[in-house]
Structure formats: structure tokens, C-alpha cells
Amino acid sequence: MGITFVEKGGTRRRPNAKTALVLAGGAISGGAFKIGGLIALNSVLENRSVCDFDTYVGVSAGAFLAAPLASGVQPEELLRSIEGRSRRISQFRPTHFYLPNFREFVGKPLTFGRDAIGLIPAATMALSSLLTRQRSRVINRSRLFLKDPNYQNAEQLVLLFIQAFQRRSSLQRGLSYLPSGLLDNRGIERFIRENFERNGMPNHFRLLKLERDKNLYIGSTNLNTAQPVVFGHDQDCSVTISEAVQASSAIPGFFRPARINGHDYIDAAVRKTANISQAVKSGAQLIIAYNPFRPFVNYHADQLLNGQRSMSDMGIVTVLNQAFRTLLHTRLMLGIEKLRLDQNFRGDVILIEPSETDITFFNLNPVAFWRRAEAAEHGFTSVKEALERHFDRISGILARYGIDTNLDRLQRNTQMIRDANYDNEAILGVLEQRVHERRAVPRPRAQLRVVGES
Numbered sequence: 399m400g401i402t403f404v405e406k407g408g409t410r411r412r413p414n415a416k417t418a419l420v421l422a423g424g425a426i427s428g429g430a431f432k433i434g435g436l437i438a439l440n441s442v443l444e445n446r447s448v449c450d451f452d453t454y455v456g457v458s459a460g461a462f463l464a465a466p467l468a469s470g471v472q473p474e475e476l477l478r479s480i481e482g483r484s485r486r487i488s489q490f491r492p493t494h495f496y497l498p499n500f501r502e503f504v505g506k507p508l509t510f511g512r513d514a515i516g517l518i519p520a521a522t523m524a525l526s527s528l529l530t531r532q533r534s535r536v537i538n539r540s541r542l543f544l545k546d547p548n549y550q551n552a553e554q555l556v557l558l559f560i561q562a563f564q565r566r567s568s569l570q571r572g573l574s575y576l577p578s579g580l581l582d583n584r585g586i587e588r589f590i591r592e593n594f595e596r597n598g599m600p601n602h603f604r605l606l607k608l609e610r611d612k613n614l615y616i617g618s619t620n621l622n623t624a625q626p627v628v629f630g631h632d633q634d635c636s637v638t639i640s641e642a643v644q645a646s647s648a649i650p651g652f653f654r655p656a657r658i659n660g661h662d663y664i665d666a667a668v669r670k671t672a673n674i675s676q677a678v679k680s681g682a683q684l685i686i687a688y689n690p691f692r693p694f695v696n697y698h699a700d701q702l703l704n705g706q707r708s709m710s711d712m713g714i715v716t717v718l719n720q721a722f723r724t725l726l727h728t729r730l731m732l733g734i735e736k737l738r739l740d741q742n743f744r745g746d747v748i749l750i751e752p753s754e755t756d757i758t759f760f761n762l763n764p765v766a767f768w769r770r771a772e773a774a775e776h777g778f779t780s781v782k783e784a785l786e787r788h789f790d791r792i793s794g795i796l797a798r799y800g801i802d803t804n805l806d807r808l809q810r811n812t813q814m815i816r817d818a819n820y821d822n823e824a825i826l827g828v829l830e831q832r833v834h835e836r837r838a839v840p841r842p843r844a845q846l847r848v849v850g851e852s
Contacts, residue, residue, distance in 0.1 A: 400692070400754060401784050404737050404747035405795065407683060413800030415745075418682030419451040419467065422672040422689035422730070423458025423665070425649065430480065430770035431690045431759060432463055434777025435750065436473035439686075440833045441811060442785055444802035447834040448473060453613040453680045455673050457666040460688075461616040461646035465590060465639050468606060468614040469599040478830045480770055487593050494585035499654050502577035510575045524562040532558065579654030587644035587656075594640065601638045603631040613680050617666035617673045618645040621655050626669040628676055671730040674737065674747065683745035684799045689730060690777070692751045693723040694760040719760075727751075746795050752780055775825050779815075782808055807833065 407415075421432060440448050449470050456464025466476060471487065479487035528536060536558060543551040594601045600609055607613065615630040616639070627634055629642035637645065637658050645663035648656040655662040666673070677685045696709060709716050730749075737743050752759050759780070762773055785792060786805065793803040811828055818824035 400751040401788050401792075402731075402734060402747075402749040402751070403791065403795075404734060404749075406738075406744055407746040407795075407798065408744070409798065411798050411800070412683065415683040415799055416452045416681045417684040417799060417801075418453035418455060418677035418680065418686070419448060419464070420455040420672050420674050420677050420685060420687040421457065421460030421464050422687070422691065423460055423647075423667045423726075424690040425459055430773035431752075431762075431777035431780075432460070432688055433473050433477050433480070434774035434779075434829065435688060435690075435781035436463070436467075437477065437774075437829050437833070438778045438781035438785060438808060439750075440473055441808040442803050442805060443796075443834075444804050446801050449834075451686075452611075453615070453677055453682050455615045455617070455676050456643075456646065457617045457670055457673050458647050458649070460672075461643045461666070462586065462590070464614060464616065465643055466593075466599075468610070468612045469594065469597075470610065471597075471599075472832065472834060474830050474832055477774055477826070480774070481826060481830075483830065486597055488589070488596070490589055494589045495581075495583075497582045497585040499577050499579055499582045501582065502579075502654060506575050506577055521563055524559070528558060528562040532562075577654065579648075579651060581653050583644055583648055583653040583656060586647055587640045590640035590643050591638065601640055603629065603635045603639060603642075606639065607631040614639065615673070615676045615680070616642040616646050617670050617676070618642065618648075618656075618663040619666055619668040621662040621664050624669075626666070627663065628673070667726060671726045671733070674733055678737070678743060678745070684795070685745065685747045687747065687749045689727070689749065689751050690759070691723050692727045692754060693720055694757065695754040697755060746798075748792060748795065750781060750784060756780065771822055771826060774829065775815075775822070778829055779812075782812055 424431060436448050449467055449472055454464040454468040456462070463473075463476065466487070467473070475484055475486055478484035480490055482489035536555075539551070539555040539558065543555050591601060593599075600606045603614060613630065613632075615628055615633065618627045618629065619625070620627050627645070629635065629637060629639075629645070641656075641658050645656045645658055646666045648654070648663055649665045650668065653665075655664050657663075672687050672689055674685060674687055677687075694709075706712050709720050734747070734749060737747060759773070759776055762776075785808065789803070789805060796803055811831070814828045815825050818828065
């Protein structure tokens with residue numbers, strides 16, 4: 399497990415300093431990996447839980463977790479909901495994630511058919527107009543082509559007809575008839591909204607701040623302006639929390655852009671990998687960031703899947719997977735170095751990531767819904783090993799902020815997992831055990847409407 403430290407807070411104790419939990423993306427397997435890792439982190443914390451940070455920042459799949467955590471839902475409960483064993487949170491089903499983009503897969507062909515109906519009349523009118531208004535140009539270019547039938551003269555002649563046809567035809571550019579995404583992530587928004595309503599949790603950023611005194615920030619990218627967007631109680635709060643999660647997790651190509659209030663949004667990771675800077679802006683001095691998506695370093699030729707020697711031998715999906723991981727991780731490391739050099743930042747950052755040689759997690763398909771349990775188990779093990787390896791340093795940093803830590807509970811759970819002897823059901827049963835006592839959750843209340851939001 400790779401842990402990166404930025405220690406600029408000094409040795410002075412600051413028990414009242416603001417704290418933040420920052421969760422990067424990673425799609426379904428990355429989200430499940432983070433749940434397992436958060437359970438491991440939760441097991442080490444003594445007098446706090448991962449639901450007790452002051453600020454939560456979520457990007458892409460991280461937003462899907464940050465929203466319920468900020469509302470007081472423990473990671474063990476989230477893991478139970480994945481497997482359908484939670485009494486509070488309904489099961490997250492494949493239909494929530496793999497909802498086909500019916501609207502465009504039906505609508506786009508219909509639009510093409512409508513436009514194609516006028517193709518022959520448009521072509522006839524274009525030819526008639528060309529021969530009437532540009533007769534001399536047609537004759538001259540035809541003579542040039544007949545005299546010297548090369549590519550350039552042919553192109554100039556054909557171009558006259560194409561330009562005349564385009565002015566008359568209602569056909570758009572060919573690629574515009576393709577859907578903007580394979581799937582529709584409205585199911586993700588519905589899952590968050592219905593479970594918030596079911597548990598009486600606020601689905602508005604300002605209400606969350608008012609009721610729980612938590613800062614929740616969810617990032618996205620505006621497709622039409624290419625600018626980053628941050629949703630939060632003191633940022634853009636024109637959308638609900640569930641809509642913000644939808645906007646943040648709209649993976650380009652995989653999901654159609656999320657259209658909310660007339661704006662089209664795509665995955666936050668297009669502009670920000672983790673958005674640690676937002677936690678700094680909110681005043682957090684202790685920041686724990688969790689990024690599951692880092693590139694794999696192939697030191698040994700025999701460690702890849704099926705004995706392949708190079709990633710290029712594993713096909714285009716693996717090549718793209720490694721390329722995107724590299725891009726996202728490089729950008730994250732640049733942000734970390736920027737914090738190191740920022741003279742105004744006087745806090746501490748603990749960045750948790752998988753090991754660069756973690757072939758098991760690298761081989762997990764990021765959008766493989768059926769491997770979420772495996773990812774959660776591996777996330778727990780990876781973070782457990784990192785916490786044990788760096789415990790003295792981590793506990794020293796957390797102690798300065800009044801957070802007590804203890805490895806006993808984590809090690810007990812680890813032994814129980816070993817005793818499970820690779821039985822997935824038994825392992826999940828260990829991970830789903832409640833670590834911290836459940837805090838009171840407000841009863842379901844009437845739908846509240848926030849006015850004056852902008």
C-alpha cells in the first residue's frame with residue numbers, strides 16, 4: 399500500500415482543528431475498494447469514526463461514498479447494502495448502474511430517419527439550384543476534370559455538389575446521430591435520493607450543514623464550458639446532493655452526460671483527480687485522502703494476468719486502463735507537491751493508495767459490478783497492511799489532532815478473515831460488523847424545500 403505524507407502542521411497539539419476526508423474516483427470496483435479500506439481505517443480510530451470529519455470531498459465514485467458518510471452512514475452499512483443485507487440502505491443493484499441509455503438509443507435513430515426522408519428531395523433541389531445559379535462554374539470544373547482527371551480536379555468538382563447539398567439538407571454531421579453515452583446514470587441519483595428520504599437525511603447541501611454541521615463538496619465538470627464545478631453549501635447549491643453525485647459520476651462515453659437544470663455535466667475526474675485543494679479552502683488542517691486509481695508498475699515479466707509479459711499484450715482495455723490511471727495519478731501527485739510548497743498551508747495530509755505493484759486490484763475491471771465484494775475485501779487488506787506498516791507515523795499525526803488509534807480491533811478482524819479460509823460470505827460477515835456505535839439518525843420527515851438557492 400502506498401501512503402504519501404505531507405507534514406507541515408508541526409508538533410503542537412490541535413484537537414479542535416478542522417479535519418477532512420477526501421475520496422477520489424475509481425468507478426464500481428474502486429468504490430467498493432474504498433469501502434473496504436474505510437472499514438479498515440474505521441477499525442483503527444478509537445474516539446472517532448470516518449463519519450466524524452468536518453469536511454467531505456467526493457469526486458466521481460468518491461462522491462457516491464462521501465454523500466452518505468457525511469450524513470452519518472458508516473462504511474460497514476454501505477458494504478451491507480451492496481450485498482442486500484442492510485436494514486437502512488436498500489441494495490445497490492446492477493439496474494442502478496447499468497441502466498441503458500434508452501432515450502438516445504431510440505431517439506437518435508428516429509431523428510436520423512426523419513432527416514433521411516428528406517434526402518432525395520434535398521439532393522434534387524440542390525442539383526437544380528447548382529445547375530441554375532452556378533452553371534458556368536460547373537461547366538468549367540467539369541472541363542478541367544475531363545482534360546486532366548486527377549484527384550484535385552475531381553475534388554473541386556464534387557465539392558460544388560456537396561456544398562449545395564449541405565445547404566439544402568437537414569441531415570446533421572454523421573457522428574451527431576450516435577448516442578452521447580452507452581448508459582444513463584439516473585439510476586445512481588435515484589438510489590441516493592430514495593435512501594436519503596427513507597432515512598430522513600437531508601438531500602440539500604445547506605440542510606446537511608444546518609442539521610449535521612458537515613461540509614460536503616462534490617465535484618463535476620461542465621461539458622459545455624470545460625470548467626470544474628464544485629457543489630456545496632457555500633458553492634453551487636442549485637442541485638440536490640443526489641443530483642450532484644449523478645453529475646460527478648457521469649463517466650464520458652460510458653454514461654451519457656448528466657443534464658441537470660439545463661446544464662450538461664460529466665465526470666469530475668476530467669478536471670480533478672481528488673480535489674484536495676477544496677478541503678484546504680474549507681479550512682481543514684488534517685486531510686486524509688483516499689485514491690484507489692493509480693498506475694501499475696510492471697517490474698516482473700511473469701506477474702501479469704495469464705503470464706503476459708507486457709500490458710500491450712493484454713489488449714486495448716488494459717492499455718487505456720493504465721493510461722488513464724497514469725494521467726489521474728500524475729495530476730494528483732502534482733497537487734500534493736503543490737501543497738508541500740504552499741507556504742500558507744500549515745496542516746497535514748495522509749494520502750492512501752494501493753501499492754504500485756498491486757496486480758490483483760489492477761486486474762479488476764473498474765466497471766465490473768459483479769466483482770465489488772472482491773474489491774471490498776482487497777481494499778480492507780491493502781489498507782490494513784499500510785496502517786500496520788506506517789502505524790507509528792500515522793498515529794503520531796492523528797494524536798496531534800486529538801484522534802486516538804489502536805491496532806487491536808483491526809488485527810482481530812484480520813485473524814477472523816484468515817480463519818474464514820477464503821470463504822467470501824464469511825469474510826464479508828467480518829467486514830460488515832459494526833465498528834462504532836450507530837449514532838441517532840433523524841426520523842423520516844416531510845420533504846423540505848430550500849428556497850432562495852442559487
